[in-house]
Amino acid sequence: MNYKELAKQKLSEEEYDVLINKGTERPFSSKFDLFFENGEYFCKLCGSKLFSSEYKFDSRCGWPSFSEAENVELKQDNSHNMSRTEVICKTCRGHLGHLFADGPPPQGRRFCINGVCLTFKKL
Ligand SMILES: [Zn+2]
Numbered sequence: 001m002n003y004k005e006l007a008k009q010k011l012s013e014e015e016y017d018v019l020i021n022k023g024t025e026r027p028f029s030s031k032f033d034l035f036f037e038n039g040e041y042f043c044k045l046c047g048s049k050l051f052s053s054e055y056k057f058d059s060r061c062g063w064p065s066f067s068e069a070e071n072v073e074l075k076q077d078n079s080h081n082m083s084r085t086e087v088i089c090k091t092c093r094g095h096l097g098h099l100f101a102d103g104p105p106p107q108g109r110r111f112c113i114n115g116v117c118l119t120f121k122k123l
Contacts, residue, residue: 003092007045018114019045019094022079022086027062030115034058039122043071046092050118051111059103059110064118066111067103074099087111 007020017023032041036058041051048071059065069087077086077098085099096117103110 001046001092003045003094006092007094011045012116015044015116018116019092019096022095023114024097025063025114025116029062030064032064032115032118032120033062035064035120037120037122039120041066041118041120043089043092043094043096044117044119045094046089047119048089048091050089050096051113053123057104059112061110061112063097064113064115065103066113067107067109069111072096072111087113089117 007016018025038053040049042049050071051066051069055066055068057065071090073088073090075086077084087096087099089096097113100110100112101108
């Protein structure tokens with residue numbers, strides 16, 4: 001499937017800017033930032049399951065944060081003069097956010113994710 005074409009039809013301007021142009025939503029703007037209901041999170045573009053509420057935590061960083069992910073790929077990202085790890089959806093290759101090493105133990109991983117990339121289904 002051509003996900004770029006699908007993105008044009010399916011996504012809002014802000015969603016397109018993040019998923020396709022690797023933009024970043026404003027901090028503390030996501031409805032999922034301080035949202036802790038039981039359920040699963042899916043890619044807004046392709047519908048792949050990406051995160052579970054079980055691994056969601058309040059990082060106070062301003063974006064939805066998870067300590068575990070599914071169906072994502074990690075890529076070295078040297079944009080904006082920073083060395084970061086980009087998190088992308090394995091299926092549609094849409095940009096989701098970044099992975100940082102300051103998450104909770106034991107693995108210390110923080111998937112810092114733009115909420116506009118996600119849809120939520122209650123369990
Ligand atoms: Zn996707």
